Amino acid sequence: MSNIFTMCFVENNSQLLLQKRVKKPFKGLWNAPGGKVETYESPIEACKREIQEETGLDIDNVNFRGILTVTNENQKSSDVLMLFHTKEFSGSLCGSEEGEIDWVETEKIYSYDNTPESFTYLLPYILETDSTLTGKMIYSRKKLELFDINV
Template identity: 30%
Template sequence: MLNYTICFIKKDKEILLLNRNKKPNMGMWNGVGGKIEGSESHLESIIRETYEETGIILNNPLYVGNVVWKSNNGDGGMYVYLSEIPDRSDVQTPLSTLEGILDWKNIDWILDFENKGVVSNIKHYLPKVLNGEIDLIHQFVYKDGLILEYSTTKFNEYSISESFQQL
């Protein structure tokens, strides 16, 4: 079981991102989410975390895959969700919260590899998620915070523990 969740809330050509006040990724734009608590399922966690961080109650977030990483600073992983909300949804941004600053960002801006303000791995896996390539395990290898390798594996019967062994 992975320890974290992340959700990308999409409205038309924008995604609601959080510029985090806390580590990890302090000062970087990222999806919303966080640590799975106690006996929560990852679905329960993302619904709770999204509400705590944005005030949005997710009705049917789509589970799209996992992101796992190996690093000289520690290994980990997260369950990835995508949720589309109607244009009529009115989340006024920018909005300062305890977690950081929420703001709607254009997808092209988020995915631009020259953009150093967005968590770096998002530019690799989010395009696949947005293109409907779901049920993937996105595998990253880092050294000192820099991505050395990125690969994907189709879910089916492939387990998370096996994905770490392959890295």
């Protein structure tokens, strides 16, 4: 059975909210916050809950941006990653046990060595279009083998 996860791109002018992961996958790398959709939760409810728990921010006007399947060689099925984006939030920023949180200049993200390769591929589709995305990511030996996206 597949797991369903959310990832939310929280944008503040020319900055993006990133989290330094303390767990696998991508332990030690900076990525957009999000997490698993729990039983009886809709994806948007999970997205809002995860952002609040992990960053201290309450997000509004959250836009659904797409859905990707994510598979690695050890899985018997693909996970589902639901993508969201917002520029509206309130509250005070704070980290959690999930990892350090910080606002990062968007342009710097593309030259970072400490973000997942798939994240830098995905970022322009989220920030530079309003389209809904579908696609897949396939990993082999912890390396991105295929990134296929449709706009």
